Amino acid sequence: MNNCESEEIVEAANIAISNLLPTKSRSLYDIAYNRYKKWCAEKNVQVYSENVLLAYFSENAKNYKSSTLWAQYSMVKSCLIIYDNIDIGKFPKLIAFLKRTGDGYQAKKSKILTKSEIDRFLSSADDKEFLMIKVGLILGIAGACRTDELVNLTVDDIEDVGSSLIVKIPNTKTKILRIFVLTDVGNMLELFRKYLSLRPPHVKHKRLFLYYKAGKCSSQPVGKNTMGKIPSVVVLTFYKCLF
Structure with a gap:
């Protein structure tokens, strides 16, 4: 500790540093960093030079595809800056190597439904089975x-003003409140109101999305895994069942 810095200042600085990594994915950063540190310990590495990083990522290139390797690099880079005050972004040969591993790599593109196909799903899929899916799809697309x-x-978070819905997204990734408006296009507002009307009166929490089956909502809130499957459910239903 610098003699000119009090323990209070050092402690405050350490707290600030600890918050530099993304909260939700911090464990992934620590895993990547600790894996690198373990490798260094096994190789008796004392100095984190460019050659050391080249050797490490060259070895990892055998096990990871290019996109994953870049993600590992990004996490290790952030941790080394924060924990060891070392910026490996200034290593040109390392960057050149990582770019070289990506030559010829083409990311797989997901199949995307067109607007007309989505409209057909919203109008044709049976509400008794897919009403919750429809509302999730509508709000998800309208508000990105x-x-x-x-x-x-x-x-x-949702205000029904008759001709439209005003939707507030308070818990965003950027920590900034986001607001969007859903207008009365097609039967979108009708679908939302129909789903909301099925909410059991005894539900104690205020989560909007509840598990839905056979035309009825339960009091159990929908989890992340179920919500994340909405796009695949829509695609499978569209191509295999409906049309």
């Missing part, structure tokens, strides 16, 4: 919502 944003959405 992440899965956890839909999961955490509450009835208090």
Whole structure:
């Protein structure tokens, strides 16, 4: 500790540093960093030079595809800056190597339903089975919502003003309140109101999305895994069952 810095200042700085990594994925960063540290210990590495990093990622390139290798690099880089005050982003040969591993790599593109296909699903799929899926699809597309944003959405976050819905997304990734408006296009508002009307009166929590089956809602809130499967359910239903 610098003699000019009090313990209070050092402690405050350490707390600030500990919050530099993303909260939700911090465990992944620590895993990547600890894996690198373990490798260094096994190789008796004392200095984190560019050659050391080249050797480490060259070895890992045998086990990871390019996109995963870049993700590992990004996490290790962040941790080394925070914990060891070392910026491996300034290692040109390492960057060149990582780029070289990506030559010829093409990411797989997900199949995307068109607007007309989505409209057909909303109008043709049986509400008795797919009403919750429809409402999740509508709000997810209209507000470009992440899965956890839909999961955490509450009835208090949505204001029905008759001709439209005003939706507030308070728990965003950027920590900034996001608001979007869902207008009365097609039967979207009708679907939302129908789903909301099925909410059991005894539900104690305010989560919007409840498990739905055979035309009825239970009091159990929908989890992240179920919400995350909405796109695949829509695609499978569209191509295998409906049309």
